[in-house]
Amino acid sequence: MSLKKIQIGKHNLQNNAFLAPMAGITDASFRKLATRFGAGMVVSEMIASASLAAGQPEMLRRIRASSDDPHIVQLSGNQARWLELGAKMAADAGADIIDINMGCPSKKVTNGLAGAGLMREPEKALRLIETIVSSTDLPVTLKMRLGWDENSINAAQIATSAVNAGVKMITVHGRTRQQFYRGKANWRLVRPVVEAIEVPVVVNGDIVDATSAKEALAQSCASAVMIGRAIYGQPWLIGQIGNALAGKKPINAPTGDDLLELIKTHYEMMLSEYGEHLGVLGARKHLVWYFDAANIKIDKQQSRSLLTNTNPKQVIIMIEQIFSKQKAKAA
Numbered sequence: 561m562s563l564k565k566i567q568i569g570k571h572n573l574q575n576n577a578f579l580a581p582m583a584g585i586t587d588a589s590f591r592k593l594a595t596r597f598g599a600g601m602v603v604s605e606m607i608a609s610a611s612l613a614a615g616q617p618e619m620l621r622r623i624r625a626s627s628d629d630p631h632i633v634q635l636s637g638n639q640a641r642w643l644e645l646g647a648k649m650a651a652d653a654g655a656d657i658i659d660i661n662m663g664c665p666s667k668k669v670t671n672g673l674a675g676a677g678l679m680r681e682p683e684k685a686l687r688l689i690e691t692i693v694s695s696t697d698l699p700v701t702l703k704m705r706l707g708w709d710e711n712s713i714n715a716a717q718i719a720t721s722a723v724n725a726g727v728k729m730i731t732v733h734g735r736t737r738q739q740f741y742r743g744k745a746n747w748r749l750v751r752p753v754v755e756a757i758e759v760p761v762v763v764n765g766d767i768v769d770a771t772s773a774k775e776a777l778a779q780s781c782a783s784a785v786m787i788g789r790a791i792y793g794q795p796w797l798i799g800q801i802g803n804a805l806a807g808k809k810p811i812n813a814p815t816g817d818d819l820l821e822l823i824k825t826h827y828e829m830m831l832s833e834y835g836e837h838l839g840v841l842g843a844r845k846h847l848v849w850y851f852d853a854a855n856i857k858i859d860k861q862q863s864r865s866l867l868t869n870t871n872p873k874q875v876i877i878m879i880e881q882i883f884s885k886q887k888a889k890a891a
């Protein structure tokens with residue numbers, strides 16, 4: 561399979577495997593690690609433009625660049641003035657590309673006709689897209705689903721008008737909004753989007769390794785893949801898939817002391833991104849995922865301490881103890 565490298569504006573993407581934006585997970589710390597391991601592109605967590613305009617600290621954290629190159633800021637919203645302001649604030653925060661969220665299925669978001677709710681209102685969606693494109697010099701991309709439900713699959717129509725309005729790349733999660741995360745992503749239904757437009761299309765949904773990435777590309781004829789949930793506990797996965805798609809030598813997953821160092825580094829990065837209190841809380845899910853992905857079994861007592869202790873130094877000591885026990889068992 562030979563894939564062309566993608567260029568958006570003046571930005572040449574490293575390879576054709578991208579990290580999906582995931583609110584609460586793909587923060588600056590995680591994106592930095594994914595980039596270090598060779599992800600072709602990373603995107604910020606979704607930033608609600610109205611909350612950003614109101615100066616909500618969580619949104620101000622999300623908009624900050626890490627070492628992402630390019631720094632892609634994903635905005636959601638349903639009002640032109642907040643999206644316009646959001647695009648300006650993103651540019652001030654060093655964004656290189658603005659991504660529009662038209663895929664979020666959450667009721668809170670779609671009830672306000674933002675996220676995937678916009679797929680039910682293609683005219684309104686188009687007006688918002690035009691507003692953003694005309695309010696910024698930055699390239700604009702779009703992430704969406706197949707449609708609102710199985711009776712209204714309209715990704716290709718929306719993609720066509722979005723591209724006519726100036727959108728430079730489109731990612732399609734192969735589910736409808738009404739599916740939320742149920743069932744299986746339908747990569748074949750992404751193909752009509754590829755056939756309808758001239759800009760690169762990225763296929764997303766249920767891609768977990770190089771084999772499923774190749775299958776998703778074959779079924780959709782897309783130019784690249786985007787991977788979300790499969791990265792839990794394995795920030796190297798996108799780089800591995802990107803290398804496999806480019807026919808390069810695979811990156812080995814870190815194990816033993818290398819994995820321990822990675823976990824400690826990630827933990828420290830989160831403490832500095834969020835501050836100690838929120839950093840300790842936010843890092844807990846990653847610790848569980850790292851152990852799950854590496855098949856490191858921890859007993860109930862260890863798990864409870866790890867998930868309740870609020871002292872970062874003690875948490876690090878616990879992680880080291882888990883690894884030395886694991887080493888002793890393997891010896």
Ligand SMILES: Cc1cc2nc3c(=O)[nH]c(=O)nc-3n(C[C@H](O)[C@H](O)[C@H](O)COP(=O)(O)O)c2cc1C
Pocket residue numbers: 580581582583584585604605606607634661662663664703733764765766767786787788789790
């Ligand atoms: C916890 C979580 C948070 C998410 N947050 C966002 C987001 O902020 N912006 C977005 O466009 N999609 C978001 N998504 C959707 C993912 O980007 C992706 O489209 C979806 O998970 C399907 O891909 P996957 O099967 O590889 O996980 C989120 C998904 C999850 C599970």
